[in-house]
Amino acid sequence: MSIKTRTKSAIPYSVAISVLNVLVALFGMILLVRYLPPIEYGAYAILNGMVPMLNLFISFGYDQYLFRYIPSLEDNKQVGYVVWHIVGRRVVIATAITLLLILTFNYFDDSIGLNGFFLHFAIFQIIVVLSIGNTILKQAFLIRLSQDIVFGTNVVYELSRVAVVVVGINQQEEFLFFIIGFAACETLFTVLSSFFFVRNYGFPGLKRIIRKREETPDEKAYRKASYIDKLGGSFLGTDIDRYILAYFSNNVQVAIYAISTRILTKFLKFYPHLMFKHIFEVALYTKFDASQRDSDINRSFSIIYNANNIVSFLAIAIFVPLGREMLDFALKQEYTQQAYLPICIFLVFLIFNSIPLGMVAKTIKKPKILLIARLSTVVNLGVGIPMAYQFGAVGMALATTLSQFLQKVIIYFLLKKHIDLKLQGIATLKSVVNCVVTIGILYLIDQYTPTYTWLLFLKIAVGLGLYLLLMKFNSVFSAEDKERLLTLLPKKLQKPAGYVL
Numbered sequence: 105m106s107i108k109t110r111t112k113s114a115i116p117y118s119v120a121i122s123v124l125n126v127l128v129a130l131f132g133m134i135l136l137v138r139y140l141p142p143i144e145y146g147a148y149a150i151l152n153g154m155v156p157m158l159n160l161f162i163s164f165g166y167d168q169y170l171f172r173y174i175p176s177l178e179d180n181k182q183v184g185y186v187v188w189h190i191v192g193r194r195v196v197i198a199t200a201i202t203l204l205l206i207l208t209f210n211y212f213d214d215s216i217g218l219n220g221f222f223l224h225f226a227i228f229q230i231i232v233v234l235s236i237g238n239t240i241l242k243q244a245f246l247i248r249l250s251q252d253i254v255f256g257t258n259v260v261y262e263l264s265r266v267a268v269v270v271v272g273i274n275q276q277e278e279f280l281f282f283i284i285g286f287a288a289c290e291t292l293f294t295v296l297s298s299f300f301f302v303r304n305y306g307f308p309g310l311k312r313i314i315r316k317r318e319e320t321p322d323e324k325a326y327r328k329a330s331y332i333d334k335l336g337g338s339f340l341g342t343d344i345d346r347y348i349l350a351y352f353s354n355n356v357q358v359a360i361y362a363i364s365t366r367i368l369t370k371f372l373k374f375y376p377h378l379m380f381k382h383i384f385e386v387a388l389y390t391k392f393d394a395s396q397r398d399s400d401i402n403r404s405f406s407i408i409y410n411a412n413n414i415v416s417f418l419a420i421a422i423f424v425p426l427g428r429e430m431l432d433f434a435l436k437q438e439y440t441q442q443a444y445l446p447i448c449i450f451l452v453f454l455i456f457n458s459i460p461l462g463m464v465a466k467t468i469k470k471p472k473i474l475l476i477a478r479l480s481t482v483v484n485l486g487v488g489i490p491m492a493y494q495f496g497a498v499g500m501a502l503a504t505t506l507s508q509f510l511q512k513v514i515i516y517f518l519l520k521k522h523i524d525l526k527l528q529g530i531a532t533l534k535s536v537v538n539c540v541v542t543i544g545i546l547y548l549i550d551q552y553t554p555t556y557t558w559l560l561f562l563k564i565a566v567g568l569g570l571y572l573l574l575m576k577f578n579s580v581f582s583a584e585d586k587e588r589l590l591t592l593l594p595k596k597l598q599k600p601a602g603y604v605l
Contacts, residue, residue, distance in 0.1 A: 132266040149362030184305030192313040198236040202229035230287040261293040357496035364446040376411035412458035417535040421542035446501040453505040477514040531580040538574040
């Protein structure tokens with residue numbers, strides 16, 4: 105089966121995965137925010153931040169290595185050996201670290217806002233360790249274009265988590281109940297993912313997993329550079345920001361910040377670059393390795409860049425005028441209204457974050473460019489700490505957005521030395537126009553309508569319809585890019601997508 109055929113068959117499942125993650129997981133989050141006091145939800149946010157942080161610190165660049173080198177492997181048993189080797193070693197390291205954290209909990213609990221939550225912390229380490237392995241297995245499935253398996257296991261996982269939340273709220277359970285329930289869900293997800301991976305790629309045996317695996321010099325250099333890049337990137341991300349806020353502010357500000365980032369994380373699932381990341385990047389790497397033509401990169405870059413911008417500016421166009429009503433309707437707690445400004449700031453952050461410059465650097469095998477760009481980390485820490493102390497979640501969001509902008513500027517100018525990358529200035533301006541017009545009309549509508557739930561949904565629908573209409577007559581895509589984009593879609597989706605584009 106050709107890469108293009110496999111890509112087309114994987115796209116519907118990628119969309120389904122994103123929709124599932126947003127609708128089901130966001131529903132569970134909303135219920136939990138409504139139920140838990142801000143102090144406890146802040147503690148939950150701090151615990152949740154451990155998973156990506158530890159996953160990153162012990163990744164040693166293998167997450168990016170899988171993206172770049174696994175697609176070229178044709179032997180399924182070799183794929184299984186490489187993936188299980190990575191999973192096994194990382195789970196052992198994660199287990200050792202989490203046991204050490206449990207033993208030393210009393211030395212740092214108060215400084216990160218977890219005083220009085222020892223049992224919650226200890227049980228949550230089950231989730232941390234299992235998530236380390238699950239992340240790699242899920243990533244391997246996606247890279248091998250097995251989106252159908254990921255969708256099936258995610259359905260079970262997300263629905264089981266929502267079931268835990270619903271049961272816990274109905275029975276008026278304490279915070280600990282949810283931690284135990286989520287640990288059980290993670291265990292179930294691990295069993296399902298492992299079963300399907302063994303069935304498709306086999307299991308090499310413990311002796312082969314323990315034995316050191318040889319790498320080529322190119323693979324090792326790519327992996328190490330990618331690791332340092334990702335490690336530096338953690339200081340630009342929103343997970344470490346929670347700990348900065350916990351130390352320099354308080355749990356309520358952590359809760360506000362976590363709500364903002366959680367909403368944005370779920371919204372990110374609709375970004376084309378991230379929704380189809382494992383499809384587009386694998387296809388681009390494969391094609392560029394065969395052709396070595398810059399034109400292939402520019403074509404993919406322009407399509408992804410403009411598609412991301414459509415979603416970015418649509419979110420801004422609807423949330424800026426209607427965001428306060430949306431938060432009030434969904435979350436019901438008074439303190440959650442303070443998440444409005446951080447979310448608005450993060451929507452600007454996402455405009456910069458979604459420019460796929462990193463994809464270009466990895467395609468031409470220049471991860472050191474990303475490493476140099478991590479100098480912007482200094483801005484995030486240097487500005488973020490005093491801003492968090494003075495302005496809480498809003499200050500931290502501003503510092504993150506500023507550092508992200510600086511990072512993209514550095515990457516772009518470094519890439520220009522290796523490739524004539526064409527930014528889509530006119531297309532971006534068109535997106536800005538479509539966004540501003542939509543915001544203006546929604547503000548006018550909102551000024552002259554009462555605050556009713558059914559009217560809120562009507563205004564959202566009007567905003568969405570207006571933006572799509574403007575995009576139709578003020579399109580960000582060239583005719584050539586439209587044609588390329590439509591050919592990637594399954595035939596059943598090409599006609600309706602053609603009406604929108």
